[in-house]
Amino acid sequence: MSTDNDPFLWLEEIESEQALDWAREQNERSVEFLESHPLFAPIHERNLDILTADDRIAYPSLRGGQIYNFWRDAEHVRGIWRMTSRENFRDERPEWDTIIDVDALAEAEDENWVWGGASCRYPDYDRCIIGLSIGGADANVRREFNLETREFVEDGFVLPESKSYISWRDRDSVFFGPAFEDEQMTTSEYPRQVYIWRRGTDRSEAELVFEAERDDVLVWGSRFWDGDTPWDMIVRLPSFFTREYHVLRDGETIRVDVPDDANVAGIIGGQLLVELKSDWTVGETTYAQGALLAADMESVLAGEPAFEVLFQPNERQAVNGVSTTENTVIVSILDKVTGQFLRFTRTEDGWERHALDVPPMGSLAVVSTDDRSNAFYFNYTGFLTPSRLYEADAAADTRRQIRSEPARFDTDGMEVEQFFATSADGERIPYFVVKPEGFEANGANPTLLAAYGGFEVARTPFYSGIIGSSWLERGGVYVLANIRGGGEFGPRWHQAGLRENRQRVFDDLIAVAEDLIERDITSAEHLGMQGGSNGGLLTGAVMVQRPELFNAVIIQVPLLDMQRYHLLLAGASWMAEYGNPDDPDDWAFMSQYSPYQNLDENADYPKAFVTPSTRDDRVHPGHARKFVARMLEQDHDVLYYENIEGGHGGAANLKQSAYISALIYAYLHDRLNPASRD
Numbered sequence: 001m002s003t004d005n006d007p008f009l010w011l012e013e014i015e016s017e018q019a020l021d022w023a024r025e026q027n028e029r030s031v032e033f034l035e036s037h038p039l040f041a042p043i044h045e046r047n048l049d050i051l052t053a054d055d056r057i058a059y060p061s062l063r064g065g066q067i068y069n070f071w072r073d074a075e076h077v078r079g080i081w082r083m084t085s086r087e088n089f090r091d092e093r094p095e096w097d098t099i100i101d102v103d104a105l106a107e108a109e110d111e112n113w114v115w116g117g118a119s120c121r122y123p124d125y126d127r128c129i130i131g132l133s134i135g136g137a138d139a140n141v142r143r144e145f146n147l148e149t150r151e152f153v154e155d156g157f158v159l160p161e162s163k164s165y166i167s168w169r170d171r172d173s174v175f176f177g178p179a180f181e182d183e184q185m186t187t188s189e190y191p192r193q194v195y196i197w198r199r200g201t202d203r204s205e206a207e208l209v210f211e212a213e214r215d216d217v218l219v220w221g222s223r224f225w226d227g228d229t230p231w232d233m234i235v236r237l238p239s240f241f242t243r244e245y246h247v248l249r250d251g252e253t254i255r256v257d258v259p260d261d262a263n264v265a266g267i268i269g270g271q272l273l274v275e276l277k278s279d280w281t282v283g284e285t286t287y288a289q290g291a292l293l294a295a296d297m298e299s300v301l302a303g304e305p306a307f308e309v310l311f312q313p314n315e316r317q318a319v320n321g322v323s324t325t326e327n328t329v330i331v332s333i334l335d336k337v338t339g340q341f342l343r344f345t346r347t348e349d350g351w352e353r354h355a356l357d358v359p360p361m362g363s364l365a366v367v368s369t370d371d372r373s374n375a376f377y378f379n380y381t382g383f384l385t386p387s388r389l390y391e392a393d394a395a396a397d398t399r400r401q402i403r404s405e406p407a408r409f410d411t412d413g414m415e416v417e418q419f420f421a422t423s424a425d426g427e428r429i430p431y432f433v434v435k436p437e438g439f440e441a442n443g444a445n446p447t448l449l450a451a452y453g454g455f456e457v458a459r460t461p462f463y464s465g466i467i468g469s470s471w472l473e474r475g476g477v478y479v480l481a482n483i484r485g486g487g488e489f490g491p492r493w494h495q496a497g498l499r500e501n502r503q504r505v506f507d508d509l510i511a512v513a514e515d516l517i518e519r520d521i522t523s524a525e526h527l528g529m530q531g532g533s534n535g536g537l538l539t540g541a542v543m544v545q546r547p548e549l550f551n552a553v554i555i556q557v558p559l560l561d562m563q564r565y566h567l568l569l570a571g572a573s574w575m576a577e578y579g580n581p582d583d584p585d586d587w588a589f590m591s592q593y594s595p596y597q598n599l600d601e602n603a604d605y606p607k608a609f610v611t612p613s614t615r616d617d618r619v620h621p622g623h624a625r626k627f628v629a630r631m632l633e634q635d636h637d638v639l640y641y642e643n644i645e646g647g648h649g650g651a652a653n654l655k656q657s658a659y660i661s662a663l664i665y666a667y668l669h670d671r672l673n674p675a676s677r678d
Contacts, residue, residue: 008629012568012622015614019625023614026628026640030609030663033639037666039676043470044662048074050408050465051654057389057403060089060377062368064125069096070115077653078102079115086375090391090402099150100130112645114652116140120147121168122225123372129157129166129174135615136647138570139163157197163190163617167222169232172199175221176206187566188573190218194234209248210234217573221248225371226267227326231297233264239576240455241277247301254301265292265322268329269346272297274307275319277491288312290490292319292331294344294351310344310351318490320458323366325374328394330356330366337418337430337460337488339364341378343394356397359388363460381463383434383478384411408465409473413437416461421515423484424507427496430488431481431512432461433521436472446672447477447522448552449513453485453505454534455577456494470665475673477521483508485534499579500589506541513542513549526672528552528606530664533619533648534559534577540595540627543605552671553608554664557616557650560623562594563587568620596627601634609639609667611650611660618648639667 013019034040052074061068067089072079080103082096106113116131126147131140142164144156159166163179177191178184186192192214195206212219217237224231232248238260245256245264256264256272259280265273274293279286282305287293290313295305311331313319320339321332329344341356341364358364359380367377367389374395381387389403415435420428439445448471452459459480467478482488485497485505497505509529516522527550531539536558543553563581565571579586591597608631612624621642631638641663645652651660669676 006626008626011625011629012564012620014621020614020644022629023621023625023640023642027642030639030641034641034663034666034670037670037677039474039669040662040666043665044658046469047466047658047661048655050469051658053406055406057379057387057405058094059379059389060368062086062370062375062377063120064123065370065372066125067094068099068118070117071096072654074654076101076103077655078106078113081115081118086391099147100145102132105132112652114645114647116142118145119167121171122223123228127153127156127168127171129168133647134161135645136613136649136652137615137617138647139617142166155200157199159203165191165220166197167220169196169221169223170230173197175223176203177218177220178203186212186214186216186218186572188217188570190570190573192216192219194219194221196221209251210236210246210253212236213238215572224267226270226297227371229270231267240573241576256300257303257305258300266324266329267297268324269327270297271295271346272300273310273322273324273329275322277495282307289492290317290319292322294329308351310353311342313490315492316489318458318487318493320487321366323369323376324371325369325376325394326372328374330369330376330394332364332366334458334460334488337432337458337482338362339380339460341366343397345395354397356392356394357399358390363462382461383416383432383463383480384414386463405463405465409468410437411468414472415439419515419519421508421511423504423511425504427484427504427508429481429483429508429511431479431515433516434472434478434480436475436477438475439477441520443517443520443523444526445477445522446475446526446668447479447516447528448668448672449479449481449509449516449527449529450535451481451483451509451512451529451531451538452535453481453483453497453508453538454494455485456487456491458482458487460488466661466665470661471668474669474676476668479512479516479521481509481512483512498577499586502578502589503593505538506545506593509538509542510546510549513546517549524549525551528554528668528672530554530556532556532558532650536560536619536624537562537595541593541598543608544595544598544600544603545593547603547605551606552668553606554667555608555610555624555627557612557619557648558610558623558627559619560594560627561596562590563597565620565623568622570618571620596623596630599627599630599634599636601636603636605631605636605638607637607639607671609641609664611641611643611664613646613648613650614642614644615646615652616648616650 081100114133114136120128142159144153176197192212194210197206219236234246236244242260246253261277263275293307295307331342333340362382369376386405392399612621651657
């Protein structure tokens with residue numbers, strides 16, 4: 001297939017008037033239909049109440065013994081960045097000290113600011129680099145901020161809007177990677193150079209210390225701290241899943257000798273922590289895929305490492321995260337897609353392992369740790385269990401609940417079950433089914449199937465007031481599928497769906513859909529699926545391959561034209577996941593599933609709902625535009641809503657999130673629950 005005669009290439013012009021006029025026309029048509037649904041208004045109102053509720057959990061970020069939090073509500077639509085003490089944070093209503101009011105800043109500077117995060121200087125945390133995005137794009141303006149005076153530093157470290165990076169090195173220097181001009185960027189449009197930029201000098205005078213290749217994904221510099229010991233590290237990504245770690249010492253770089261696909265998880269007590277993504281043989285010892293290893297950092301740099309295995313997962317386990325406190329390592333484990341925490345401490349006799357006391361049978365996530373103590377915060381949740389925030393001590397293995405999200409929907413009579421579907425190649429694929437009150441296996445239940453299936457991202461049970469009130473309380477079934485391509489069972493689960501094996505990911509979702517129908521949980525008439533980004537590619541491809549299985553398809557901020565994805569924005573960075581369409585061998589398998597190229601005018605597709613964002617500078621909105629334009633050309637019925645702001649997240653603020661979500665659930669009820677229009 002060739003793009004030479006593609007009539008819709010003009011839709012890849014992100015903000016051209018012609019393309020925007022086309023998007024506005026599609027928006028108007030779709031919004032008029034969806035807002036007319038009788039459930040749109042009550043769902044929209046309820047969504048806004050949930051998203052802006054004052055009793056949501058304010059999740060903490062520990063810095064220098066203080067609690068920082070970014071908060072948005074009805075009064076602060078863009079949000080406020082604020083702080084309090086750990087002691088004060090334990091109160092039900094802590095006293096917050098506002099540092100930056102983004103709404104006020106946007107008004108004062110007449111700019112559509114969206115919060116892009118704060119990186120603060122260790123160990124004093126007296127200066128921060130503040131990221132501010134225009135309309136929610138990945139590209140940020142970055143400005144140095146003085147936490148003591150509460151002012152931006154006029155002559156400090158400042159970068160104009162770009163995908164450049166900047167990170168603290170010491171009081172008066174930063175690592176800096178420019179992304180302003182083509183020669184400074186990789187083909188993925190990320191920085192390919194590392195500079196040290198010293199205070200009081202012009203950006204153009206920064207010292208170049210490392211340069212990656214043009215076809216790499218990106219490179220960055222960062223200072224790792226091991227207590228009071230700094231480690232200057234340069235991380236080069238030749239591809240999305242390969243990394244080189246280089247220690248910068250005395251003006252020279254020393255390569256850290258670990259496998260290209262391994263991940264350095266941290267340095268603690270002089271010990272380097274390494275996560276393996278494939279088997280690794282060192283001398284006569286083979287360390288297995290998925291293992292977490294540790295070795296003395298200096299011995300690694302000297303080429304004489306003696307690695308120890310901290311944790312080796314079995315086939316149904318995975319390391320889902322590694323965090324460090326002052327002298328402990330907290331390893332988040334998935335075991336059959338439920339969470340556990342293991343603590344490792346270094347003694348004279350080696351590493352000691354201990355299972356931390358946490359609530360059972362739910363999803364766990366470390367929220368924040370403290371490198372000056374063993375304190376940390378973690379979150380516990382489940383489909384029918386509102387999130388709970390715990391303050392804990394990793395060394396003492398103590399915890400106490402300090403916050404609980406109020407119930408946003410009535411769970412009486414609801415239940416969760418885990419089932420397994422058999423995919424085309426015989427692999428068993430787990431999935432969760434959340435059943436509403438009064439559920440009967442009669443094939444008539446409106447059912448929403450969600451999945452992601454890419455980049456080793458694990459989808460675990462979670463509590464959502466919006467899903468609960470918009471869908472479950474109204475008789476809908478919610479299904480979360482743990483398909484391959486994700487990280488639910490570690491690297492092998494991800495690698496099973498890479499490149500030429502991508503069809504397995506689609507087959508897995510198809511198998512779950514068929515299993516739902518076979519169990520009479522639902523039927524094709526009442527079954528819909530939802531996915532965003534890589535998940536948008538998933539739902540687009542499965543719709544094109546098996547349209548008869550679904551009556552609703554939600555495709556959000558998607559990749560859909562796999563012949564040109566690598567030429568658009570950050571697309572080239574994902575070739576390790578999907579393949580290179582310019583390579584005939586790769587295009588041979590990619591062409592079999594690329595949704596845009598495989599649309600068929602004779603097929604009977606369900607009425608899909610496609611939602612990109614104009615300000616998305618990660619996945620190009622042209623994917624969605626061209627896909628919908630071709631569907632319309634082929635006389636297929638399709639709905640489309642392009643948010644002009646929002647970036648890859650799809651929405652720039654809580655009001656936009658509530659509105660788009662209401663459009664989605666009005667669509668789902670219209671397609672899968674026809675009686676809802678009565």
